[in-house]
Amino acid sequence: MSRAEAPPTDPHPTGTDPAGPPPWRWLTATDPDLVHALLTSCDAHQAAMSGTPAPARRPETTRRLVESGAVHLLHHATGPAGMFTLTERPPTGTDETVFPPAERPRYLQRLAVAPAWLTSGALVGVRCVRRAVEVAADTGGDVLRAQVNPDLRDTCALLALLGFTPCGPTFDDGAGRRHAHLHRPLRPAAADPEKD
Numbered sequence: 001m002s003r004a005e006a007p008p009t010d011p012h013p014t015g016t017d018p019a020g021p022p023p024w025r026w027l028t029a030t031d032p033d034l035v036h037a038l039l040t041s042c043d044a045h046q047a048a049m050s051g052t053p054a055p056a057r058r059p060e061t062t063r064r065l066v067e068s069g070a071v072h073l074l075h076h077a078t079g080p081a082g083m084f085t086l087t088e089r090p091p092t093g094t095d096e097t098v099f100p101p102a103e104r105p106r107y108l109q110r111l112a113v114a115p116a117w118l119t120s121g122a123l124v125g126v127r128c129v130r131r132a133v134e135v136a137a138d139t140g141g142d143v144l145r146a147q148v149n150p151d152l153r154d155t156c157a158l159l160a161l162l163g164f165t166p167c168g169p170t171f172d173d174g175a176g177r178r179h180a181h182l183h184r185p186l187r188p189a190a191a192d193p194e195k196d
Helices: 032-050 059-067 124-138 153-161
Strands: 024-028 071-076 079-087 105-113 143-148 165-172 178-185
Touching (some): 032 071, 032 079, 032 105, 124 153, 153 178
Antiparallel strands (some): 079 105, 165 178
């Protein structure tokens, strides 16, 4: 079992040492190998649950995204629990015409939860998506866009619950991999009192 797949020992810790690190914290990922292991373990789990092929993930892409500071990691005292990537540029091959117009879109990619946390009740996926919405808005985005495999019903339900709506058709690559596009408007950034 890899470090990214290590099961949590206590999803709801109580009585933590106030002088020690918090049980949950957000980090900017710095270890591409750990990120890639977390991503591919989640992909494999989702593929097994849905009966669909896992996406092809390139370690070089993971390394580039980590080095750019785009990968946000939710870390528990027991190890990495979830992650997402947030960028200002769309993933390669994205058909931008399916989305409603936006001036400052942000792109949610590579949302992943360590399989051991998926049934823990800690709502790691919810925490990741809420954090992505917050960061996208705080960096000036006016909409958050995403691609999702429509066969991952729990993921789709989570995104719908958190305000994402589908746009455009569902695409199929002919090899069993499908994806749909989602978007979520973001709250307007607070006006700068120094500007007219």
